[in-house]
Amino acid sequence: MMVTDGLIEGIRQGRIPVLARAISLVENGRDGYERLLSALHPLVGRAHRVGITGPPGGGKSTLIERLVQVYRERDITVAVVAVDPTSPFSGGALLGDRIRMDSLTLDPGVYIRSMASRGAHGGLATTTREVCDVLDAFGFERIIIETVGVGQSELAIAGSADTTALVLVPESGDGVQVLKAGVMEIADLYLVNKADRPGADRLVQEVEVMLGIRRGNALRHVGPHHGPATTGSGKREAEDVSEWSPPVLTSVAVSGEGVTELVEAFDAHYEHLEQSGELERLRREGLARHTRDVVDRALSNLVWQEGDGAEILAEKLDDLASGRVSPYKIAHDIVAHLQEAPE
Amino acid sequence: MVKKADRPIRVLVGKPGLDGHDRGAKVVAAALRDAGMEVIYTGLHQTPEMIATAAVQEDVDVVGLSILSGAHMTLFPRVRDLLSEAGRSDVLVIGGGIIPAEDIERLEGKGIAKLFGPGTASQEIVEYITSWAESRGE
Numbered sequence: 396m397m398v399t400d401g402l403i404e405g406i407r408q409g410r411i412p413v414l415a416r417a418i419s420l421v422e423n424g425r426d427g428y429e430r431l432l433s434a435l436h437p438l439v440g441r442a443h444r445v446g447i448t449g450p451p452g453g454g455k456s457t458l459i460e461r462l463v464q465v466y467r468e469r470d471i472t473v474a475v476v477a478v479d480p481t482s483p484f485s486g487g488a489l490l491g492d493r494i495r496m497d498s499l500t501l502d503p504g505v506y507i508r509s510m511a512s513r514g515a516h517g518g519l520a521t522t523t524r525e526v527c528d529v530l531d532a533f534g535f536e537r538i539i540i541e542t543v544g545v546g547q548s549e550l551a552i553a554g555s556a557d558t559t560a561l562v563l564v565p566e567s568g569d570g571v572q573v574l575k576a577g578v579m580e581i582a583d584l585y586l587v588n589k590a591d592r593p594g595a596d597r598l599v600q601e602v603e604v605m606l607g608i609r610r611g612n613a614l615r616h617v618g619p620h621h622g623p624a625t626t627g628s629g630k631r632e633a634e635d636v637s638e639w640s641p642p643v644l645t646s647v648a649v650s651g652e653g654v655t656e657l658v659e660a661f662d663a664h665y666e667h668l669e670q671s672g673e674l675e676r677l678r679r680e681g682l683a684r685h686t687r688d689v690v691d692r693a694l695s696n697l698v699w700q701e702g703d704g705a706e707i708l709a710e711k712l713d714d715l716a717s718g719r720v721s722p723y724k725i726a727h728d729i730v731a732h733l734q735e736a737p738e
Numbered sequence: 739m740v741k742k743a744d745r746p747i748r749v750l751v752g753k754p755g756l757d758g759h760d761r762g763a764k765v766v767a768a769a770l771r772d773a774g775m776e777v778i779y780t781g782l783h784q785t786p787e788m789i790a791t792a793a794v795q796e797d798v799d800v801v802g803l804s805i806l807s808g809a810h811m812t813l814f815p816r817v818r819d820l821l822s823e824a825g826r827s828d829v830l831v832i833g834g835g836i837i838p839a840e841d842i843e844r845l846e847g848k849g850i851a852k853l854f855g856p857g858t859a860s861q862e863i864v865e866y867i868t869s870w871a872e873s874r875g876e
Contacts, residue, residue, distance in 0.1 A: 412825050414795035425747040454751035486746060487771035493792060501789045506795055511746070532789045 397531040399427040403434050406533050410507065414533050418508060421525050429689075432525055438532035440678065441462075442474075443665050446540045446556030453562045454588045455541050456495035458648040463499050465658045466537055472504040474535040476526055478542045481511040488512070492541060504537065521688045524681075543559035555681065557674065558664045560584040560657070563602065565594035583641055583664050586657060602643050639667050697733065704729045744830040746776045747871050749800040752789040753782050754817065755856075757807035762834060766802060769860035773868070784811055790820035793829060800867055803850075815848040830870055834858065 402420065405413025421428045447455050456477065463473045477492035488511035499505045508530075510523065527538050540556055561582035566589070585606075587599050642660055646653030668674035698704035707729050714720045751767045753760050760782055767777045778796050780789065793801050801821070803814055810833065818831050833845065834854040842853045851870070854863055 412794050415795055419797045421746075425745075481776075482771065485772050486774040488746075488776045489767055490776060490778045491773045491781075493778060497781065497784075500791050507792075509776075509778050509796060513746075719875070 399431045399434070402431055403648050406435065406529070411503075414506065414529065415508075417503065417529050418526050421529055422510065422513075422522055424522075426568070428525075432528060435529060435532035437532075439528045440531065442527075442531040442535055442538045443558070443661070444527055444538045444540065444556040445661055446530075446542065446559040446563060448542045448559065448582075449562030449588075450507055450564070453564045454648045456492045458562065458586075458588060458646065458654070459492075459539055459541055461498060461648055461651045461654040462539065462658060463496070464651075467499075467502060467504060470504075471536045472534070473537045473539060474506045474508070474527075474530040474533075475499075475539045475541065476510055476523065476530070477506050478510045478512055478523060478540070480543065481513045486513075506530065506533075512606055521685070521692060525684060527555060534678050545622045555685075557668060557677065558583050558661055560586055560661075561587045562588050563598060564589045565592045565598050583639060584657075584660055585641055585643040586647050586653075587643065587645045590653065591647045595645060599645060606641060639671075639673075641666065698729060702729075702733055704733070707732060708721050746774060747800065747867060748776045748796065748798040749802055749867065750776070750778045750780060750789065750793045750796060750798045751802045751804070752780045752784050752792070752817075753804050754784050754786055754788070754789055754813040755805050755807050755809045756783060757805065758782055758857040759806045760804070762806075763804040765801075766804070766834065766860055766863060770802075770865060770867070773864040776868070786816035786820055789817050790824060793821060794824045794826060798829065799871065800830045800832065802863075803831065803833040803835075805837075808836070810835060810845065811835055811841055814845055814850050830867070832863075832866070834863075 398420075402417045404412055405419060407663075417431060419425075420431060426428075447459060449455055459475055459477075463475065466473050470707065475496065477490065479488055479490045481488045490509035490511060492509055493500070493507060496507055499507060508526070510526065513522075523540065527540065530538050543713065559582050561584070563585065565587070585602050587595050587597070587602070644653060644657055644660060646657060648654070665674075668677065708725060711720060711725050715725060749770050751763050751770070753763050764779070767779045770777045778792070778798065780792050784792075789801065789803070794814060803810075803817060805813060814831070821827065821829050821831065824865050831850050832852045832854070833850050837845070837853055837855060842855075845853060852866055854866075
């Protein structure tokens with residue numbers, strides 16, 4: 396289709412308005428989007444993708460503005476994908492992450508895109524990944540994905556990043572609340588932001604202890620009383636390069652304190668991924684998972700959009716409601732019907 | 739392939755210029771969200787360049803501008819022109835704020851499709867955008 400060809404050409408030429416259009420095409424699943432992604436695929440895989448997640452109000456957007464500023468001082472181009480929730484009632488969304496990233500707007504080496512989670516069908520992870528693929532193909536060297544991390548869907552997003560940072564703040568209260576949410580298992584890096592506030596030291600310590608417990612050594616992260624400081628480097632045991640131990644860093648995003656260290660920790664993690672062969676493994680895994688997602692999406696489309704799934708369901712709804720048939724029977728019929736359908 | 743039925747309308751709500759009153763802009767932003775739109779709010783003190791750049795990056799359908807300081811005759815058309823220069827003359831630009839009646843006509847002549855003064859019901863803005871989107875088709 397002509398539209399797709401124009402988009403591919405425009406992306407190769409580095410035209411931002413075309414990039415923006417292409418992202419919408421992908422986000423909306425419009426005609427030709429799979430063809431576009433397919434054509435861009437050879438260009439994908441060069442960017443370092445960093446996921447930043449954490450509870451609302453943790454200062455993620457402010458932190459990202461500072462992060463991007465550091466990258467820009469180093470002449471690295473950056474794309475930011477800021478995901479905010481869609482209202483399940485109205486389907487609308489208020490996307491306000493740009494407010495905190497004001498200073499980046501006019502920099503031609505920075506592209507910011509706000510995304511609503513939409514995801515009624517768990518499609519968020521798939522589309523976010525695909526949007527990142529487009530940005531990657533366009534040539535951005537870093538892609539930062541911002542999500543509000545309070546549940547499982549955010550973990551899926553983290554799964555499409557090479558490096559995931561969890562941002563915590565002292566006032567999120569009892570550190571254990573965050574620890575039990577499951578987000579603790581996915582991060583490659585922990586950041587206690589607003590570290591100038593009371594309780595920050597304790598939170599750092601709690602996270603370190605928690606990480607130690609998880610790794611079967613509660614004291615692993617507690618530095619020795621004497622000798623060189625070893626915390627925060629991300630590489631505590633020089634001989635052990637195959638395993639990454641997540642560092643716990645601190646920052647005060649509003650003043651920019653700790654941001655350079657964060658950039659360095661991201662780079663260190665990426666280097667670790669490359670050297671240990673982990674990057675290769677993660678990307679293979681990611682591609683396999685992504686392919687499965689695309690198949691799931693296609694199958695769901697086949698049943699509900701192109702096939703007779705919706706009709707069969709509507710027909711049997713009375714029987715279902717009155718208890719004469721079970722959902723399983725109907726689901727079985729729908730799938731059986733799909734299998735019978737001629738090509 | 740079957741087309742998806744529809745997609746949310748994307749709107750950028752911005753405050754160009756120097757006045758610091760964004761209550762109105764926020765109320766409108768919330769009303770548009772409640773009507774099922776995806777609203778990107780860019781905050782206070784934006785230059786027309788910032789608003790146009792953000793609108794292009796976000797690939798919005800509509801830009802809604804609010805000014806209460808009286809600088810609308812300069813800043814509204816500037817946003818419009820920058821969008822057109824970026825190849826986005828298709829974006830609907832609307833405005834609101836304290837705008838004298840004679841200015842409204844002049845602004846409409848400069849490509850600001852519609853201006854909503856004080857006292858406008860937010861539903862009126864929602865309906866205006868919705869019917870514009872429907873008439874545009876796709």
